[in-house]
Amino acid sequence: MSAVSGHQPPGFRASQRRNADPAHPIAASREAEVREKVLRAASNLIDRLTYEAVTIDAVARASGVSKSTLYRYWPSRQLLVLEAFTYKTNLLTDVHDTGDVARDLHAYLVALTYCLKVGGAASTVANLLAEAIRDAEFAVHLRQTMLRERRQGFLTIIQRAQHRGQVRGDIDAGMVIDALYGAVHHRLIATGQDIDGAFLRNLSGFALAGMATPEYLDRGRART
Numbered sequence: 001m002s003a004v005s006g007h008q009p010p011g012f013r014a015s016q017r018r019n020a021d022p023a024h025p026i027a028a029s030r031e032a033e034v035r036e037k038v039l040r041a042a043s044n045l046i047d048r049l050t051y052e053a054v055t056i057d058a059v060a061r062a063s064g065v066s067k068s069t070l071y072r073y074w075p076s077r078q079l080l081v082l083e084a085f086t087y088k089t090n091l092l093t094d095v096h097d098t099g100d101v102a103r104d105l106h107a108y109l110v111a112l113t114y115c116l117k118v119g120g121a122a123s124t125v126a127n128l129l130a131e132a133i134r135d136a137e138f139a140v141h142l143r144q145t146m147l148r149e150r151r152q153g154f155l156t157i158i159q160r161a162q163h164r165g166q167v168r169g170d171i172d173a174g175m176v177i178d179a180l181y182g183a184v185h186h187r188l189i190a191t192g193q194d195i196d197g198a199f200l201r202n203l204s205g206f207a208l209a210g211m212a213t214p215e216y217l218d219r220g221r222a223r224t
Contacts, residue, residue, distance in 0.1 A: 035073060038063045042084035047119035051127035054081050054120075078131050078138060085124055086146045089115040095153045101161035101212070102220070105204045108153055109180070113195045116188055126189045151177050158211070166216040176211055180204075 041063035045054045056077050060067045074080035093111045096104050116125060128146070132139035154177040161167035183203055187193045209217070 034065060034069065038065050038070060038073070038080070039084045039087040041065075042080060043088035046081065046085055046088065046121065046124050050120045050123040051081065052123075054084075054124070056080070059084075078128070079141060081124060082128055082138075082141060082145055085121070085128070086149055089146070090149055093150070093153055095156050097160060099164070101157065101164070101166045101216070102204065102208055104157045104160070105154075105180075105207065106200060108157060109184070109200045109204060110197075112150065112153075113184060113200060116184065117195065122188055125185070129185075129189065150181060154180060161212075165213060167211050168213050171211045176207055180207055 038059060042054060042059045045058055045062055049058070054077075056067055056070055059065075059080060060070060070080065074083065089112075092115050093108065096107045098104055098107070115121060128142060132142045155173055158167055158171075158173050158176065162169055180203060184195060187195050187199070193199075212220075
């Protein structure tokens with residue numbers, strides 16, 4: 001069964017599901033309040049439990065919202081977990097603007113890594129990616145939520161640095177983001193190696209060596 005369709009109550013229509021953008025302030029409506037309550041409860045469960053343990057029943061108990069209401073907004077458990085994890089990560093990954101691309105990039109990588117390592121996050125990310133491999137429809141949702149939000153954070157940092165003359169205008173930003181984000185996920189899921197401070201400093205340094213302008217690199221060498 002598709003991870004997107006999941007269990008649907010009688011009369012469910014896909015058009016009934018509201019598209020919330022957890023990166024923006026929640027509107028002062030009853031529906032938005034219920035959604036935020038559920039996402040907050042589900043994200044707290046993700047912090048404490050493995051992916052498999054964050055069930056619709058568990059979220060209903062933790063949030064005090066009925067299962068029928070949960071299924072009205074999220075037609076499958078997988079979609080609920082995906083949106084809750086994206087919601088939680090959005091709250092914790094501010095894209096800093098310190099005026100220096102090295103500091104901005106390192107701060108974003110540290111915040112992102114914290115979100116990936118706390119509680120059951122590693123299990124959640126690994127299983128969401130596995131769901132996307134098995135289910136093409138769910139893969140679209142994954143790319144449009146969690147992956148899009150995180151990639152946009154990297155892109156914002158790169159574009160700001162280009163405007164400041166710290167990053168070259170001719171780089172392939174998508175490839176740089178793939179290298180940064182992919183390296184973090186590779187350690188998290190494939191090798192199990194620690195994503196520690198030294199790794200993040202080396203990773204950001206590796207990216208900067210390939211995309212920074214000569215003037216920015218010269219200033220960095222002059223400071224060391």
